[in-house]
Amino acid sequence: MPALLPTDFTARIIWLGRVADRAASLRSEPLQEVHAGFAGVAGEDHGGLTRASCSRVIAQYPRGTEIRNVRQFSVVAAEELAGIATEIGTKALDPAWIGASIVLEGIPDFSHVPPSSRLQNSDGTTLVIDMQNRPCNLPGPVIDEDAQGHGRAFKAAAKGRRGVTAWVEREGPLRLGDELRLHIPDQRVWQHLNENLSTAV
Numbered sequence: 001m002p003a004l005l006p007t008d009f010t011a012r013i014i015w016l017g018r019v020a021d022r023a024a025s026l027r028s029e030p031l032q033e034v035h036a037g038f039a040g041v042a043g044e045d046h047g048g049l050t051r052a053s054c055s056r057v058i059a060q061y062p063r064g065t066e067i068r069n070v071r072q073f074s075v076v077a078a079e080e081l082a083g084i085a086t087e088i089g090t091k092a093l094d095p096a097w098i099g100a101s102i103v104l105e106g107i108p109d110f111s112h113v114p115p116s117s118r119l120q121n122s123d124g125t126t127l128v129i130d131m132q133n134r135p136c137n138l139p140g141p142v143i144d145e146d147a148q149g150h151g152r153a154f155k156a157a158a159k160g161r162r163g164v165t166a167w168v169e170r171e172g173p174l175r176l177g178d179e180l181r182l183h184i185p186d187q188r189v190w191q192h193l194n195e196n197l198s199t200a201v
Contacts, residue, residue, distance in 0.1 A: 080161035116185050126170040130165045
């Protein structure tokens with residue numbers, strides 16, 4: 001019995017990017033096509049089979065612990081970027097400002113798709129969604145470089161709209177204009193999701 005179900009939801013890639021050196025700038029450079037390898041995209045600062053743990057998993061590991069890299073891609077939705085732009089007072093939100101890897105158009109409420117869902121193109125290239133990405137203050141200075149005074153509002157405006165992180169399950173090309181089909185896990189929501197959550201963090 002299949003554990004992943006193809007849905008009728010598809011999205012089109014309308015932007016691709018790569019962050020070459022995060023220490024220098026979070027800003028990503030736009031691309032026409034990338035090869036999604038098992039270690040991510042060549043030349044991408046967030047690439048690699050493993051990574052150093054960060055604040056997102058501080059409840060599980062001391063910062064800097066080597067862990068599996070499930071943050072090879074930062075995938076965001078054009079519809080949600082438009083909402084953020086409106087809230088922070090800019091005409092648009094350039095995905096390069098937030099270090100995006102992929103901008104998709106077409107899947108509603110994209111930041112809340114179930115973890116472990118797949119996005120797959122006609123070549124079979126497949127990304128696994130790890131979890132919702134949490135906004136931080138790092139894009140603020142990058143936004144201010146082009147839209148002075150608007151960066152500070154980003155973190156609050158992006159809550160629940162920052163997209164997801166993803167990693168490569170099957171290698172292959174990703175191109176502007178590609179259609180990706182959403183596949184979701186065949187399971188109900190855990191009944192005890194809101195019970196006994198740790199308050200240690």
